[in-house]
Amino acid sequence: MEWLLLIGGAFLAGLIDAVVGGGGLIQLPLLLAVFPSVSIPVLFGTNKLSSIAGTASAVVQYSRTVSIPLRIVLHASAAALLGAAMGAAAVSFLSTQVLKPMVLVLLLSVAAYTWFKPNFGTDSVSKGDIRWPRLIACAIGFGLGFYDGFFGPGTGSFLIFAFVRIFGMDMLRASASAKLVNLATNFAALGFFLLHDGVLWKVGLAMACANVMGAQVGARLAVRHGNAFVRQLLLFVVSVLILKLSWDLFSL
Template identity: 55%
Template sequence: MDSNGLYLVLAIGAFCAGFIDAVVGGGGLVQIPALFAAFPSVQPAVLFGTNKVASIIGTTSAAIQYGRRVTIPWRIAIPGAVGALVGSWYGAKAVAYMPPTVLRPLILVLLILVAGYTFMRKDLGSISREGPHDFRATLTAAVIGLVLGFYDGFFGPGTGSFLIFLFIRFLGMDFLRASVTAKIVNVATNFAAIAYFANNVEILWKLGLLMAACNLCGAVVGSRTALRHGTGFVRKMFLAVVSVLIAKLAYDTLAAL
C-alpha cells in the first residue's frame, strides 16, 4: 500500500476511534493497532505519542459536547484530572523501561470482570446514585485518576471504559455523567503523555494532526449520538466495546504464547 492509501486507512481508523471514545472510551482499540500495523519498525514510544496527539482533540471536543447538555461534576472531575496528569506522565515514562504488553493478561482479566459485573447488574449506571461530593469522593476521584492515568500513559486501550465503570461503581454516577467526567480526566492523561513523549521521542506530528482532525469528526458524531439516545445506548455500547477489547486482548495474549 502506498503512503496515500496508508494515510487514508489511518484517517478512517481515527474517525472510528473518535466515535467510540466519545461514547464509552476504547478508541485505542482501533487507533493503536492501526498505527503499529502501519509502522511495524517504528519505536513504540513514537507511536504511543502519535496516538495521544490524535486522541486529545477528539476527547476534548467530546467533553465540550457533553458539557453543554450534562452538568459536569467539577469537584470530582478536577481531582481526577490532577491525579491523571501525574499518573500519565509516569506511565509514559515507564514505557521506556518495560514493554506495555506485560500488562495484557492482567487487563484481560479485569475487562472480563468489568463486563460480567456490568451485564449482571442491569441497573448499573441507569440511574444516578451520587452522594455528596465530600472529601472521600474527591479522594476517590483523585486515586482513580492517578491509577488510570498511569495505565493510559503506559498502555492505554480501554482507559475510558475503565474510568466510566469506576465512576459508576464507586461514585454512583449514571453512564452519561460518568462519560463526561471520564472525558475530562482523559484529556488530562493525553496532555501529560504528549508532554512527556514530545520531549523524549520524535512524534509523527503531521500524521498525528491528520488523525486528530478525523478523530475530532468522529467524536462530534459519537457524542451527539450518545446524548440523543441516552444512558441505555451508552450502556449497550459500553458492553459491546468491552467485549471487543476482551476478544482482541485474548487473541494477542494467545498469539504471544
C-alpha cells in the same frame, strides 16, 4: 488509499472514544500497518496527538448538555495527569506483559458486572454518604492515570465503571467525566512522547481533524440516545478488549 484508511479510522476512533474510550484499538493498528518502518514510540505519540484533539472536542460537546460533577472530576484529572506522567516514565523500567493477565481479569469483571446488572448506570444515584470523595477521586485518577501512561487499554471503560459504581453517576455523566480525565492523561502522554521520540506531525494533525469530527458525532449520539446506548457500546468495547488481550496472551 492509505490516507483514506487513516482518516476513516481516525473518524471511527473519535466516535467510539467519545462515548466509552477504546479509540486506540482502531488508530494504533492502522498506524502500525501503514508505517511498519517507523518506531513504535513515534506512532504512539502520533496516536496521542490525534486522540487528544478528539477528546478535547468531546469534552466541549458534553459540557454543553451534560452536568459534569467538577468537584470530583477535576481532582481526578489533576491526579491522573501526575499518574500518567509517572506511568509513561515507568515503561522504561517495567514490562507491560506482567499487567496483561490482571487487566484481562478486571475487564471480565467489568463486563460481567455490567451485563448482569441491566440497571447499572441507567440513573444517577445519590452517594452522599461517601467519606472523602475528593480523596477517592484523586486515588482513582492517579491509579488509572498511571495505568494509562504505562499500558492503556480499557482506561476509558475502567473510568466509566468507577464513576458509576463508586459515585453513583449514570452512564452518560460517567462517560462525560471520563473524557475530562482522559484529556489529562493524554496531555501527559503526549508531552512525554514529544520530549523523547517526537510524532509524525502531518499524519497526526490530519488524523486529529478526522478524530474531532468523529468525537462530535459520538458525543451527540451519546447525548441523544442516553444511558442505554453508552452501556451497550461499553459492553461491546470491553468485549473487543477481552478478545484482543486473550489473543495476545494465549497465541504465544
